[in-house]
Amino acid sequence: MVMFKVARVETTPYNDQKPGTSGLRKKVKVFKQPNYLHNFVQSSFNALTTAKVRVLDIKKRRWVVYILISFFFSVLPKVLKSGCGRCNGDGDAVAVAGCKGRSVTVAGPSGPAPVGCCYTKFTCATLVVSGDGRYFSKDAIQIIIKMAAANGVRCIWVGQNGLLSTPAVSAVIRERVGSDGSKASGSFILTASHNPGGPNEDFGIKYNMENGGPAPEGITDKIFENTKTIKEYLIAEDLPDVDISAIGITSFTGPEGQFDVDVFDSASDYVNLMKSIFDFQSIQKLLSSPKFTFCYDALHGVAGAYAKRIFVEELGAQESSLLNCVPKEDFGGGHPDPNLTYAKELVARMGLGKSSCQDEPPEFGAAADGDADRNMVLGKRFFVTPSDSVAIIAANAVQAIPYFSGGLKGVARSMPTSAALDVVAKHLNLKFFEVPTGWKFFGNLMDAGLCSVCGEESFGTGSDHIREKDGIWAVLAWLSIIAYKNKDNLSGNNLVTVEDIVRQHWATYGRHYYTRYDYEVGMICDACAAKELMAYLVKLQSDLTEVNKIVKGIRSDVSNVANADEFEYKDPVDGSISKHQGIRYLFKDGSRLVFRLSGTGSEGATIRLYIEQYEKDSSKIGRDSQDALAPLVEVALKLSKMEEFTGRSAPTVIT
Ligand code: G6P
Ligand code: ZN
The missing domain is CATH 3.40.120.10 (Alpha-D-Glucose-1,6-Bisphosphate, subunit A, domain 3)
Structure with a gap:
């Protein structure tokens, strides 16, 4: 030795x-x-x-x-x-x-x-x-x-x-x-x-x-x-x-x-855990149906090391359904972030975006980030927002996923995530928690047996099977739901698609139109500008009359701001308090504007602006989300003086 x-x-x-x-x-x-x-x-x-x-x-x-x-x-x-x-x-x-x-x-x-x-x-x-x-x-x-x-x-x-x-x-x-x-x-x-x-x-x-x-x-x-x-x-x-x-x-x-x-x-320990959570047989049946087509993009991150084992070897998907599944030290020169901007190849294959492929897109597509904890779920020519995704998983988990067959202990979302999950929780009479951004806050709830399913707008979804968000778990959860919805239908004419599932969900629970604008500003002075913008928004909150005057001056068709604050969280398990977790402008009709600085960059600063509007009227739930949110976006940008502070007339990324 x-x-x-x-x-x-x-x-x-x-x-x-x-x-x-x-x-x-x-x-x-x-x-x-x-x-x-x-x-x-x-x-x-x-x-x-x-x-x-x-x-x-x-x-x-x-x-x-x-x-x-x-x-x-x-x-x-x-x-x-x-x-x-x-x-x-x-x-x-x-x-x-x-x-x-x-x-x-x-x-x-x-x-x-x-x-x-x-x-x-x-x-x-x-x-x-x-x-x-x-x-x-x-x-x-x-x-x-x-x-x-x-x-x-x-x-x-x-x-x-x-x-x-x-x-x-x-x-x-x-x-x-x-x-x-x-x-x-x-x-x-x-x-x-x-x-x-x-x-x-x-x-x-x-x-x-x-x-x-x-x-x-x-x-x-x-x-x-x-x-x-x-x-x-x-x-x-x-x-x-x-x-x-x-x-x-x-x-x-x-x-x-x-x-x-x-x-x-x-892979072995992880694969075994997934097999103990999901019904692999029913997913296998779905994947072998000629009507169901599937595509998974690991963006050359570590998810590739699991995708082949799980989707191809265990579940029988075609090897050709895997995109960029060889892990690379530089992620093939790409940005391993599963969103509509960076997962270009998948987005095109799914018939979304400008450079769409000519072939008929697959029924289901998904991507992961570098370390495979994030996920993006897509249907044919259809984007599922992460906020909707966690709500839909929570609404269907008990029926579709064996691990949850005994019921959910509770559900949770991060503050900037849309309130789609809140509506499901209310409907199903589940414990519900709103925590600051960051997965660690869910961990405490899970350790205390208070939460089974949780998610974040930042493409993170997961459950209490582990204490991190889980990209492949989310894909398996979706495949389980699709398999469940089609269990008597796999040889019928039309499959219930991802889009059908989301639209049915909106019809039942209402729709939360949602978008996020990211402004990646550079080093030193731009980063200062980001801080100045945040300080300005905090100061503005002290006078709601003034805020409403500005809002009405920008768009008279937007509802009044009823409350404005900085989100603060008291952990119900250990009593710890987390302050300054995002600046909120809460409107009378339930709409929200949230501003926060990213905590994950390596230099400079990124301002994140989260925009949300709830629509219960089923005749109004089918709009394009950027159209539906345009008035609120205008209010957000002008109210925050975004261009004035950052010099940017457009965001770096919209999700
Ligand atoms: C990481 C954490 C997530 C969190 C995200 C926020 O991915 O694991 O829990 O939501 O960062 O990133 P941001 O850049 O918005 O701070
Ligand atoms: Zn990650």
Whole structure:
């Protein structure tokens, strides 16, 4: 077995390592600066270990809880989910069950540990490291493996070739059991999601916790704090690079004992999970019907590694139904974001957009982003808005998807997502939650058993089977619904199509016309302009009479603004409060304008403007959405002085 030593390397902090909505995302050249990735990874290790210590401190202060915990001391390791056993006291080293004889040094972050099993290292932990395969991932994986070894991690799991979709990581954390019976306690996910990849584009890293969901703000704040003061990191410099293209376990020996790198098949755990949720047979029947045609575009992201296994091998779709399903480091030079602007080839194939193909479009089309957590669903010449998509899935889940046959625990959407889901929730008498943008907010609800299905306008849909949104899950959910609606009809004349399903939904629940305008403004001054625009909108909110005067001056046919605020959320589970989560103008007739700054870019700023109008009258639900929303759009742009602030006469992307 190869031996390695641990080196302590001096470093100096970078001041720009604050994680955004979904981890740290920067240009590759930023990540390639000396020690840039190392600093972030070590800061994460440090944040995660001290976080565990803090859990104990809090419990110590609350003495009743403390006594109870002491009483049930043998279950404490499970509470902490760290795989660690009971420790003896200050400074003792003890053998830990299930840890192959490695010893745990009992010490808190500043001196001896006060109680139980505090430790400064990731002793015994199993961590997952993988991602969407974008440029720089392979280098980053080797660095993280060496740092993990030096930080006392017991085992690293890597998807073959470093590939794991974000939802698959979540599934692996929750479901996979290692050959020694171990479970993972977290993961570094290497992705910048839907941002382009390549030497001049973006790289990203985020940490997911033992529930399979993104690290909460408390942890990401702590990581950021650590990055500002970091002085050294630990690394096993002499550990040889591991061949991550070959499945198998490679073992090494370090100062604390054995260290393994387990390279495993990227798809199996995820495929098994999908098979336990959906009725694959009924989807297979649909896909084999000559009347049903299908197309899936992975935009050269990691979804390709799953699409072939699931759609072709398991469900019998034609191989020719897969577009761009070979994962590439630069996503083929494209922008791996599944929307009407960037998924050009699929959009054309589906008969939408200007450069439509001549052939008859498929009945169903879908796309994923780089890390396969987002999805776009299309019918023949028909776009399904993500807000409608989650509402339709929620409305049909119990009948069409075996996993939900016992009923839904509740549903949730992010604030800027349209209220289509609210109407379904009301109709079906379901618990309903409106949370800020960002999947982590759903995770808390799911862990507390309050939510089964949730979604966001930003092409994210998912359920409590994992703690991330799930692009392929959404496609399987739609295929299940189509299969269910056609269950007695597959040999009949006309299939119930995607468009039929959406129109039937609107007829039952009313339609939420919806659009989003994105203004991608550049560095420094433009980014300031974005902030100024937001500040202006907040100031304007204090005087509704003035707002209504302006609105009526722009369009007299638009209803009055009844309320205007900045969205604030109190988490019903942990009581935490998230402020400044988007500026809202709420109209009397239920229409909404929402303004927020994107939290996922790597430089500059993106202003997102969300425009929504509810129409209950079934004679008015068939309009083109841009036409229907034109008056509100005009109000939004003039009210916000968009052109004045940004110098832009048109948005970069409309979805
Ligand atoms: C990521 C998160 C989503 C969130 C989205 C918002 O994809 O996982 O939960 O909706 O970012 O992006 P934005 O650019 O609008 O902050
Ligand atoms: Zn993504």
